[in-house]
Amino acid sequence: DSGVTQTPKHLITATGQRVTLRCSPRSGDLSVYWYQQSLDQGLQFLIQYYNGEERAKGNILERFSAQQFPDLHSELNLSSLELGDSALYFCASSGADGYNEQFFGPGTRLTVL
Amino acid sequence: GESVGLHLPTLSVQEGDNSIINCAYSNSASDYFIWYKQESGKGPQFIIDIRSNMDKRQGQRVTVLLNKTVKHLSLQIAATQPGDSAVYFCAEKEGGKLIFGQGTELSVKP
Numbered sequence: 001d002s003g004v005t006q007t008p009k010h011l012i013t014a015t016g017q018r019v020t021l022r023c024s025p026r027s028g029d030l031s032v033y034w035y036q037q038s039l040d041q042g043l044q045f046l047i048q049y050y051n052g053e054e055r056a057k058g059n060i061l062e063r064f065s066a067q068q069f070p071d072l073h074s075e076l077n078l079s080s081l082e083l084g085d086s087a088l089y090f091c092a093s094s095g096a097d098g099y100n101e102q103f104f105g106p107g108t109r110l111t112v113l
Numbered sequence: 114g115e116s117v118g119l120h121l122p123t124l125s126v127q128e129g130d131n132s133i134i135n136c137a138y139s140n141s142a143s144d145y146f147i148w149y150k151q152e153s154g155k156g157p158q159f160i161i162d163i164r165s166n167m168d169k170r171q172g173q174r175v176t177v178l179l180n181k182t183v184k185h186l187s188l189q190i191a192a193t194q195p196g197d198s199a200v201y202f203c204a205e206k207e208g209g210k211l212i213f214g215q216g217t218e219l220s221v222k223p
Contacts, residue, residue, distance in 0.1 A: 002156065033211075043157070043202060043213040056210045090156050101147070102211065104156030 003027065004105035006091050012111045018079040021108045025072055025093030031055070032074040033094075033102060034066055038087035049074055081112045121200065125220045132190040134217045136203030141184060145206035148177060148188045151216070152199045160188070160201075195221045 003026035013019055025032050034046040036059075045058035049068035060066075063081075068074045078085060088109050092102040126132045138146065144165040149157035163170045163177045163186075170177050176189040186203050198221045204211040 002158070004156075042215045045210040045212065048210060056208055058210050092156075101159045101162065104149075104158065107156050 002103040004093050006105040010109045017081050021076040023074045023091030029093035031094045033092040034076050035090040036087045086112045121218045123218045126193050128223050132193045134188045134201050136186040136214050138184050138205045143205035147204045149202045150199045193221050
């Protein structure tokens, strides 16, 4: 157990819908990262927040957004869902913003029908 | 690991043998590298890391080698065990983000 929690574990929804994925980092970790693992793209970095502020952005679609709250938990919002958004979404946390190990949560499996 | 549509390279070894998993990275400016292990149905798990000012780093049963000249990273697992069966990813730190390789599936035969 990495100490990072993600909810829900599974999510099934329809195209065009909007969902919110939630992540609680390890106690004391200030950085939260979101990744997408799909069947054809592998593990892709989406976005990083550090102490509430966006720190780095990767291959995140405009239909996706994220935020980190004062209690350091983070949410990833996915809207206007398409079939191709079906994937595993992982959250990771680390203690700082530099050369630190990232601890991954168990992931949320999103299925868009 | 999770079955993916990507055609992952596969390494099959006998229990007790040493395993070597290779990775080529893309950015010569990357200064931090990590190896992760992903078991089926789980998130990636940190194995070992190395900074670019080092050529070699050892952990418990694992060794990472970094060759910056040819932008190559390898993970050596000594005395491979059935519990080592998983998908292994290398990752390079580029700015604030980790760029992951496609992964190698390690299969350990008892």
